[in-house]
Amino acid sequence: MRILVDGDSCPVLDIISHIAKKNNIELLVFTDLNHQHQLEYAKIITVDQGFQSVDMRLYNQSKADDIIITSDYGLAALALSEQTAVISFSGREFTNNNIERLLAHRHRQFKERRRTARHTSHKKRSEKDDLRFKNKLLEIIKRFR
Structure with a gap:
């Protein structure tokens, strides 16, 4: 078991590292x-800029029984096909039972934003x-051990 993190704009890196x-789990x-991140307990893998470059590198490195941490629904769907556990930065677990619904919802929201040119904001992150x-x-982690 390893933990692989989509590190671009990840608000929980310190929690994950701790x-x-x-x-004693390898952290990538x-x-x-x-x-750029400075973490005491992590291997940082830096890739070139490019559309989905981080996501594709992470996906290509993943294997069964890894834990993937991302808020990208597309990466989550790919990672689930590798029999990994996938959770978002907010603690939502992506599963084969909910990923299609989440992808469809994201698509509807995208279409609505394009139609109305409406910008959505996210609420501020809390201790909760x-x-x-x-x-x-x-x-x-307990489930995978």
């Missing part, structure tokens, strides 16, 4: 040249969000 170190953080993420990651 948990990986405490549980994938990022492009525009997002961090706790939900931490608990879900620990739950998955």
Whole structure:
């Protein structure tokens, strides 16, 4: 078991690093040249800028029983095909039972934004969000061991 992180704009890197170190789990953080991270317990894999370059490198490195951390639905769908566990930065677990619905919802939202030129904003991250993420990651680690 390893933890692979889509490191571009990941708000929970410190939590992941702490948990990986405490549980002696290899941690790989994938990022492009525009997002540099300094983490004590992680192997940082930097890729060139490019559309989906981080996602494709992470996916190509993944294997069964890895834990993938991303908020990208497309990457989540690909990773699930490799029999990995996938969770978002907010602690939502992506599964074969919910990924199609989430992808369809994302597509509808995209079409609506294009039609109305409406910008959606995200609510500010809270300690509750961090706790939900931490608990879900620990739950998955326990399940995989």
